[in-house]
Amino acid sequence: MITLNSYLLALLPIFLLLNNAVFAAVYDDITIQNAQLVSQDEDRVTVDKQVMIMADLSNGQDRDQKFAYIVQIRDENDVVISLSWLTGSLTPGQSFSPALSWTPISAGTYTIQIFVWESVNNPDALSVPLLLSVGVVDN
Numbered sequence: 001m002i003t004l005n006s007y008l009l010a011l012l013p014i015f016l017l018l019n020n021a022v023f024a025a026v027y028d029d030i031t032i033q034n035a036q037l038v039s040q041d042e043d044r045v046t047v048d049k050q051v052m053i054m055a056d057l058s059n060g061q062d063r064d065q066k067f068a069y070i071v072q073i074r075d076e077n078d079v080v081i082s083l084s085w086l087t088g089s090l091t092p093g094q095s096f097s098p099a100l101s102w103t104p105i106s107a108g109t110y111t112i113q114i115f116v117w118e119s120v121n122n123p124d125a126l127s128v129p130l131l132l133s134v135g136v137v138d139n
Contacts, residue, residue, distance in 0.1 A: 029065060029126040030090070030116050031058040037112075037134060038099070045136045047104055054099040055114050055130060059090035067126055069098040070115040076108050085120055104136040 038052040039045050059065045066089045073082040084100045104110070112132040118124040 029059075029061060030067060031060055032056070032114065032116050032127040032130060035112075035114055035130040035132055037132065045104065045134050047107055047136060047138050049139075050101050050103045051134075052099040052101055053112060053114070053132075054097055056095060056097050057090065057116060057127075058095045059092060062092050064092070065090050065126065066119060068115075068117045068120045069100070070117060070120070071100045071102070072113045072115070073102060074111045074113070076110075078111075081110075087119065107136050107138045110134050110136060 032055050035053075035055040037045060038054060040049050040051075045051050053071050055069070057067070057069070066087070068085050068087045070085040071082070072080055075081050082102055084102070086098055086100060088096065088098070090096060110133070112134060114130040114132070115125065116127045116129075118126060
């Protein structure tokens with residue numbers, strides 16, 4: 001039986017390669033901006049309370065573009081503690097603000113990485129990844 005942890009560990013080498021790659025290429029496929037966290041407590045992220053990780057995507061091309069919106073969360077020890085994604089397609093000129101949820105289970109400082117790829121199975125980056133740092137507090 002494949003567990004979530006074993007699945008995440010299997011994907012970890014892909015993320016390590018991406019994190020060590022140089023993102024010097026010019027991306028004009030998808031624009032990603034305005035990454036933000038939306039929580040029940042507007043001014044903070046709290047243990048055991050869901051937070052939404054959002055960003056604005058725009059397709060500046062003259063063709064449809066399939067994409068995977070991928071959110072990876074690392075703890076203070078640089079260990080991946082959450083990996084989630086959604087897939088979709090944007091028509092020419094279309095914008096979309098996807099959101100994925102995360103419920104932190106312990107206080108600490110976390111790094112959130114947001115990737116936009118061609119697909120989960122095809123890690124061709126469609127934009128430069130975004131980074132957020134978040135401090136999670138106890139209730």
